[in-house]
Amino acid sequence: MRPGRARLNSGPAATASRAWLALASVAVAAIATWEAQAHNAGVSTSRIVVHGRTVEVEINALGRDYEKSAGVRITEAGSGEVNRVALAVMAPSVLTYIGDHVAVFAGRQQCAPRPGTALPADTHVLVTVAWTCPLDGGELRYRATLFHDVDPTARHLAIIATESGERELALDSRAPEVALSGAGSSALQVVGRFVQAGIEHIFLGYDHIAFLAAIVLWAQRLWPVIKIVTAFTIAHSITLSLAALQIVVFPSAIVEPAIAATIIFVAVENFFSRNVDGRWRVTFVFGLIHGFGFASALQEIGLPANAAVPALAAFNIGVEIGQVVIVALIFPLLLWFGRALLAHGTHRAPLKHRPVALAPCAIRPWSTALSRTGGDRSRQGCPTASDQRRPEASPCTTLLPGRDHAVEMGLQ
Numbered sequence: 001m002r003p004g005r006a007r008l009n010s011g012p013a014a015t016a017s018r019a020w021l022a023l024a025s026v027a028v029a030a031i032a033t034w035e036a037q038a039h040n041a042g043v044s045t046s047r048i049v050v051h052g053r054t055v056e057v058e059i060n061a062l063g064r065d066y067e068k069s070a071g072v073r074i075t076e077a078g079s080g081e082v083n084r085v086a087l088a089v090m091a092p093s094v095l096t097y098i099g100d101h102v103a104v105f106a107g108r109q110q111c112a113p114r115p116g117t118a119l120p121a122d123t124h125v126l127v128t129v130a131w132t133c134p135l136d137g138g139e140l141r142y143r144a145t146l147f148h149d150v151d152p153t154a155r156h157l158a159i160i161a162t163e164s165g166e167r168e169l170a171l172d173s174r175a176p177e178v179a180l181s182g183a184g185s186s187a188l189q190v191v192g193r194f195v196q197a198g199i200e201h202i203f204l205g206y207d208h209i210a211f212l213a214a215i216v217l218w219a220q221r222l223w224p225v226i227k228i229v230t231a232f233t234i235a236h237s238i239t240l241s242l243a244a245l246q247i248v249v250f251p252s253a254i255v256e257p258a259i260a261a262t263i264i265f266v267a268v269e270n271f272f273s274r275n276v277d278g279r280w281r282v283t284f285v286f287g288l289i290h291g292f293g294f295a296s297a298l299q300e301i302g303l304p305a306n307a308a309v310p311a312l313a314a315f316n317i318g319v320e321i322g323q324v325v326i327v328a329l330i331f332p333l334l335l336w337f338g339r340a341l342l343a344h345g346t347h348r349a350p351l352k353h354r355p356v357a358l359a360p361c362a363i364r365p366w367s368t369a370l371s372r373t374g375g376d377r378s379r380q381g382c383p384t385a386s387d388q389r390r391p392e393a394s395p396c397t398t399l400l401p402g403r404d405h406a407v408e409m410g411l412q
Contacts, residue, residue: 044061044062044157045156045158046158053132057129059126059127059128059146060126064080065154069147069150070096072090074087082122082124083120123253141178148173157301160178168304187310190307194315194318197298199318203322207263208323218274228276228280228283230280233287240316244295244298255296259293262289266279294315
């Protein structure tokens with residue numbers, strides 16, 4: 001190897017910089033653990049059942065969203081799980097907030113609400129309330145502006161069940177109201193909505209992005225990346241389906257810290273190993289855990305009863321689209337970043353500007369003397385005083401920690 005050159009992505013600058021990227025993954029994982037809010041905060045759902053002039057609604061929303069909007073304290077600090085006792089105390093405030101932001105109209109008249117209930121469901125709150133509408137009123141309409149006061153982009157996904165069937169609609173700040181009569185959504189509309197939800201989830205799920213970045217951090221070839229992405233896809237598809245169909249379910253208090261632990265494991269492993277070829281195996285195992293995280297996001301949206309399988313498949317396709325896009329962006333950037341750092345780190349500079357490169361040469365004679373093995377500096381492959389006055393470069397070879405190969409650097 002020529003002096004002044006280093007193996008690709010083996011130079012100290014590239015090694016240190018990618019190690020810092022791995023450390024950043026650990027930080028993201030810690031944030032994901034402490035906050036436990038990586039999955040679509042601000043999204044609420046409702047199931048609306050119309051019986052003549054009576055409208056029954058079950059609203060499902062994150063407990064932490066009520067804390068932000070209604071000013072209540074009902075969740076555990078770490079896991080985000082709703083505390084049953086705290087909710088029982090704060091239920092009047094939660095129901096008041098619902099009354100201010102959810103309503104049913106008959107023509108221009110507002111229907112009269114009945115007393116509602118608020119019950120905990122893991123990290124969510126299930127609010128059940130019914131409205132009685134006048135017989136002489138007009139068309140029934142449902143209006144929801146939940147959490148728009150703290151998040152203008154918050155969405156409310158409504159499943160409307162009538163005598164003619166079910167339909168699904170998405171409400172937001174631009175369209176907060178929907179008629180409770182009308183034709184149901186087509187299969188194509190359902191698929192499109194859940195594909196969009198899957199894409200949004202993977203891009204908003206910072207824990208999943210951190211995991212993907214950490215797992216491909218040292219990749220230098222495309223084939224290992226393809227194996228990693230395929231293993232992750234198969235694994236999380238299995239557990240996503242099992243959890244979404246209520247076959248195997250774990251609470252978020254277990255799933256969220258477990259996801260963060262997978263990121264920490266891979267990020268720490270990056271400091272000790274760069275063997276990406278075999279990482280598809282651990283990716284498959286960890287993908288099973290991430291699948292339960294995807295399922296919790298799907299639970300917030302809710303699967304339509306008459307199109308559960310197409311909706312589940314569409315959501316999974318959306319997740320895959322988002323995942324492929326993220327990896328397609330991260331992988332070339334990592335390659336470019338490593339090469340750029342390597343080119344910068346091997347740029348020839350005066351001796352006094354390279355103390356790090358000289359450090360092994362300064363230390364080695366002392367270690368040689370202490371071990372009483374004899375030898376002089378010239379035999380250690382480092383420049384002597386006379387060498388430093390010569391215009392050509394002399395190679396100094398030093399081993400990187402944790403690696404079995406050497407990096408050669410040019411010294412003047």
